[in-house]
Amino acid sequence: MSPSRSQPVGDLPASRIPFSFAPGGFLLVLSGPSGAGKGTLVDRLVRVRPECTFSVSATTRPMRAGEQDGVQYEFVTREEFERRRSAGQFLEWAEVHDHLYATPTRFVDENVRAGRVVVLDVDVQGGASVRRARSDAVSVFVYPPSIDALRQRLLKRHTDPPEVVERRLRNAPGELIQYREYDYLVVNDDLEAAVAKLVAIVDAERARVRRLRPAP
Numbered sequence: 001m002s003p004s005r006s007q008p009v010g011d012l013p014a015s016r017i018p019f020s021f022a023p024g025g026f027l028l029v030l031s032g033p034s035g036a037g038k039g040t041l042v043d044r045l046v047r048v049r050p051e052c053t054f055s056v057s058a059t060t061r062p063m064r065a066g067e068q069d070g071v072q073y074e075f076v077t078r079e080e081f082e083r084r085r086s087a088g089q090f091l092e093w094a095e096v097h098d099h100l101y102a103t104p105t106r107f108v109d110e111n112v113r114a115g116r117v118v119v120l121d122v123d124v125q126g127g128a129s130v131r132r133a134r135s136d137a138v139s140v141f142v143y144p145p146s147i148d149a150l151r152q153r154l155l156k157r158h159t160d161p162p163e164v165v166e167r168r169l170r171n172a173p174g175e176l177i178q179y180r181e182y183d184y185l186v187v188n189d190d191l192e193a194a195v196a197k198l199v200a201i202v203d204a205e206r207a208r209v210r211r212l213r214p215a216p
Helices: 038-048 078-086 105-113 124-133 147-157 162-181 191-206
Strands: 020-023 026-031 052-054 057-059 073-075 090-096 099-104 117-121 138-143 184-187 212-215
Touching: 026 038, 026 105, 026 124, 026 191, 038 052, 038 117, 038 191, 057 078, 078 090, 078 099, 090 105, 090 124, 099 105, 099 124, 105 117, 117 191, 124 138, 124 162, 138 162, 138 191, 147 162, 184 191
Parallel strands: 026 117, 026 138, 052 117, 057 073, 138 184
Antiparallel strands: 020 212, 057 099, 090 099
């Protein structure tokens, strides 16, 4: 006969367990080709999960219309970027489409130690760099429904000239095959379904036993 709910099990008191659990923080990396919708997914995720915080990358690319310094990116000169890189201030860096991008180490470390989920929105090259630097990072590949969908999304943004759009599309097939290197795959053909899957990934990773810590 199994014990009733009121009976003690082992050394545990019958009324309640002796402690609660506090989930630990971790680094969440979203990668995929330009136009896959990574930025939109990140925006929705941090809106519905307050424990998630977006890590603002540094970049040397020009600011686009509608962007703000320190919000989408920290826009810096190449000289300033190289100074910070030489000083060891970046977790990873990459040159993509003739511009430099990097993730600041200090922001990531401080927030992970505080128990938050630090979310990175990086290209495939940056994703590979982060996985090499942090083997404990959780990686998600954002996969578009088709190359044509990528083209339509890139053209709809009106942020890049046609030749840049075509160059990004030429690079896309080589980027897409790298999804096998990631922990999770989210196909972004339906935004609400993709957001729900991403939230489920975060919730599952927050419940991993190796990250849980007893809380008084």
